Amino acid sequence: MTVGSGSVAGLDPAALDLFLSTALAEDLGEGGDVTSAVTVRDDACLAAEINTREPIVLAGVALAEAFFRRLDPDVAIERLVEDGVCLDAGAPVVRLSGHGRSMLSAERCALNTLQHLSGIATLTRRYVEEIKGTGCTLLDTRKTIPGLRVVEKYASRTGGATNHRMRLDDGILIKDNHIAVVGSLEETVRGACEAGTGLEVQVEVDRIDQIEPALAAGAQRLLCDNMGPERLREAVALVAGRVPIEASGGITLDTIRAIAETGVDFVSVGRITQSASAADIGLDYDKT
Structure with missing residues (x-):
């Protein structure tokens, strides 16, 4: 933003x-x-x-x-x-x-x-x-107090984070609930890509075996949810630079360095605005 x-x-x-x-x-x-x-x-x-x-x-x-x-x-x-x-x-x-x-x-x-x-x-x-020198970028999230998102994201940006989605209309992030409603990961991703919105299509995955189907369907960015460092390194190796990777889910000051050192491009932390x-x-x- x-x-x-x-x-x-x-x-x-x-x-x-x-x-x-x-x-x-x-x-x-x-x-x-x-x-x-x-x-x-x-x-x-x-x-x-x-x-x-x-x-x-x-x-x-x-x-x-x-x-x-x-x-x-x-x-x-x-x-x-x-x-x-x-x-x-x-x-x-x-x-x-x-x-x-x-x-x-x-x-x-x-x-x-x-x-x-x-x-x-x-x-x-x-x-x-905590992640200085890793090459990884800290992102904020939409976990903000209703009515205060603009100023809270301003504050996170002032602290050194990069703003992720400000609103639901400025990015596509397919999560597990979207996939559950549609019926399959591949169909959900293809539908988003074929809609022609001009927005980047990001897909949340929580298993390694979801990565290739997501990429094959057209995902332009991955969000690896609640994956530990070992699985994140496996994901980074499998993707091999084809799309950016974001890590998210339960990340704290104690764990963020190890997450960032896996080679992911971004790490998002809801607690910087939420807590x-x-x-x-x-x-x-x-x-x-």
């Missing part, structure tokens, strides 16, 4: 507006931030700094800033570091100053977003480092 230079965390202007509006409406409700309204003077100004609490790979800083700007267009923001940078605990990310009530009202949405996306980028970078913990990032107000 290619993201234009005018996007924020992968969101074009219209999608960004919708994202901000939806998140703030969810948090503010109909009555707004009642606590800030009854405790903070309307003319109060605040200065604050967003800081890391642990080592992270930063992702989503511009999106976090957009929440503050939405509630206070005049807020002063000094960005100190860009997405993709590795930060130590205690590193400052952004300095802000502006309308007190607005800043307090935007804080939770901004931090939730920044923590979530940085958590994904941080975990992704760990996987990327990443939120990064510990906080907003500290200047009490002076």
Whole structure:
């Protein structure tokens, strides 16, 4: 997926507006931030700094800033570091100053977003480092929270992964359930190839004896599902470079290196978006 230079965390202007509006409406409700309204003077100004609490790979800083700007267009923001940078605990990310009530009202949405996306980028970078030097490429998957796919895939890309399918309409991936409905692997693959969509036809196999029938029927890429290193090496030798091979299924930080060293071209890991913990990032107000 290619993201234009005018996007924020992968969101074009219209999608960004919708994202901000939806998140703030969810948090503010109909009555707004009642606590800030009854405790903070309307003319109060605040200065604050967003800081890391642990080592992270930063992702989503511009999106976090957009929440503050939405509630206070005049807020002063000094960005100190860009997405993709590795930060130590205690590193400052952004300095802000502006309308007190607005800043307090935007804080939770901004931090939730920044923590979530940085958590994904941080975990992704760990996987990327594990396979460094193998020639294998890390892919993300469609295992994302509904409504957050674009920003979550932006975060995985920031961490060093390559985006796989963004949606069901931008790639053909024949899985076991498709084959079960149609009746045979060969018939399923041939039907996809003959449809003339112009999309690459990828086929999931979980047994070595499925590989040749899949290739004979026209598969342009294989996904070897839940195969250990020994079987993956056998698959790589059998395919002999005729099509790219992706390994997937239950891959962890402990196993990914051995998988990548089998010679597969890609390894996909759903847990980088599905199971990443939120990064510990906080907003500290200047009490002076």
